Amino acid sequence: MAKREKFKKKWCVIGMVCFTAFIALSSSPTEAFAKQATGTFGVSVGKTWPEQVNAPYADMCEWITKDGYHNAGALNLARVVKDTGVQYYNLGFIQSAGGVEGNKVTWGFGGYKLLSEEGGKNDTQYKGIKKSIKDVRDMGGDVCISFGGANGTPFWQTTQDVDKLYNTYMDIVEGFGLTRIDLDVEGSGTNKINNIANAKAIKKLQDTLDVDVVLTLPVLPDGLTYEGLSILEAYLSEGVDLKVVNIMTMCYGSGTLLPGENYGTASLRAVNSLKDQLKTYYKKYANQILSDEKAYAKIGTTVSIGYESGSDPIFVPEWSKLVVDQAIEKKIAMTSFWSINRDAMTEPNQGIKNQYEHTSVFKEFGEKGVIVPPVEENIPILSGVEDKIILIGSEFDLLEGITASDKKDGDITASIKIDGTVDTKKAGEYKLVYSVTNSEGKIATKTCIITVKEEGNTVEEYDASKIYLKGDIVGYQGKTYECQWWTQGEAPGSQYGPWKLVNR
Known part of the structure; x- marks a missing residue:
């Protein structure tokens, strides 16, 4: 999963020896190849993700009480993997826990310091979150941690100090052994100046560790709004290597739909619209020419299944099938949905009628791996x-x-x-x-x-x-x-x- 081109073999032996010596003496991470996070939190390390992947979002802040589906209150991902065969998950959300201490932002799942390595070493729910991460990896899958979200405070709103942001991401990525992170930029986190600072920190992170970055943004059926495009510009202009631009194909509002259009078909239009926007913005801000095929290959689409609010229709499995069929046809990078908690029925949702009714559709997209059966524990x-x-x-x-x-x-x-x-x-x-x-x-x-x-x-x-x-x-x-x-x-x-x- 190297992000930098290997040095070409045209160098003479003397030149290579000199260059190798220079690399060895250099202390700057930007002058050497990025390395893989080793993992210090005891949850093993991640793996290279497939180029096409189905990775639903999992709400790791929700307190789960359903028998067999929780690890001390945290969602039991091993049970979900065993039930469905889905092996990759986006875990939401790590946020600022209120300020900066020392040289980094205090953090936690849901913004709770108790759900972090520093504040939650003895907290049962945080231990349960870590167990779920390790279980998924032991079963052949992996997790991506998502930063930001609609509610709460993202890191880049707490501080715009690039070094403090970098230190915070390094702490988490190295600790959890991540190979992939997701920046969910919405709500209060959409200030462009703040995101420019965050982009600088993410670029520094990628120069240090070999980590893929997903940028998740709100969208309308006709594509990213002006605000969303400005965020995309910020990350591309700062040289961040975006593996996926993931759009939240949800909550459009009836006024944005064409005659006869529903949230399912509107989601298809949003993907097609983004494809054209990516071609324009990559050319202008990243100096890259993308074909239609390569632009589609950078797109992720995330719907909100079931009941979202009284202002939105219930997103039904038939619409999920439309999204998956398009994803397969266009060979996009990722399909996802909010949330696996809803579809596993670990929380009530009036729009979900049967367990895993959307998962059964979405898991047809992406690479299928070998599932390692979990070790059954006889827990009362x-x-x-x-x-x-x-x-x-x-x-x-x-x-x-x-x-x-x-x-x-x-x-x-x-x-x-x-x-x-x-x-x-x-x-x-x-x-x-x-x-x-x-x-x-x-x-x-x-x-x-x-x-x-x-x-x-x-x-x-x-x-x-x-x-x-x-x-x-x-x-x-x-x-x-x-x-x-x-x-x-x-x-x-x-x-x-x-x-x-x-x-x-």
Whole structure:
């Protein structure tokens, strides 16, 4: 996967000896060949990705509770690989955790420092994320980590110091042993000046480590907007070697569609439009002439499957097939979708009717590798551990509805241990940690928060005009709900919506 041309064999022996000596004495990374990241976080190292690959996005910030599909709360990618045969994944999102410490940006998945190597060495969810990465690699696949995203703060918004940005990327790429990264530039991260600084840091990174770069941008059916084109210009002008320009073929709005067009056919038009834009911009800013074939070979397309919002239609498998058929015909670089969590049904989504209904379509694109079966671990299963809200003075049984089971030991509910207590006479939030150990010494743990409220301390009523974030609590039609992800205008009560019933 070398990014630089090998030196031609026209050099005379003396010239080669002198040149080799110069390289050996040079300390600047830009004067020597880039090397592969070695990996220091204990998740092994990545591999060369196929030229054509299907790599769905996985939300590694979401707390997963579905039995068999989580590693201590993180998405269990080994289970997904085993279910589907898909071996490559884009992991979203690493973001700034709030500032700069020393010579780099503090970071974490979802912007949580607790989900990072520095802040989360003892955090079970972060350990679960690392386990998923290592499992995928052990099974013959790989992961790409995505930086940025629609919400949260990207590195390049926190600082425009090129060296600090470079140090941050080096820390993560080297630590996770990455061969591929994704820059998801949207939302608050689209400032061109900030992206120029980031592009300089990425160029420096590529001069040091052999890493492919994917640039992910919002798009309309007629191509990148002026803002998106300016971001593309920034990275090309700074000499960044873009392996893929990945467009988010989603959330167009009805006003952008042609008569008779839907989100599926609009996504095809977006890919064709980008092909022409890439030819123009590579010629102008990278001094490269791209044929149609080479331009298509740089394109990635990422749709949003199922239900996205009340303003967008449900993206159905029939539209996914249109996207995949075009990808195969045009030989583009990557297909993807947000998200494998939705399609694996680890989170509710009213647009997904059957598990892996989109994955079964998308996996027809790209290179198929050999899957190494994972080593099955007999880990016990804890069920019924959920956040609850109770009124002060009410009765509360810490074990009501809580069970534990194991493939070999059967019902082991009696072995459950509880760390923490709930004082039902005092308002507040109480953390309970449930754990159970099977006969092989394998441990399962789950955590929940029990909120004790005064009867007169009513929960805020749901407001359709307000934006709610994960963890927000509202009252609606006499019941209490907790928000599971960003939402606005979606009333509680739907089986597949963003609201979880926490108190009847």
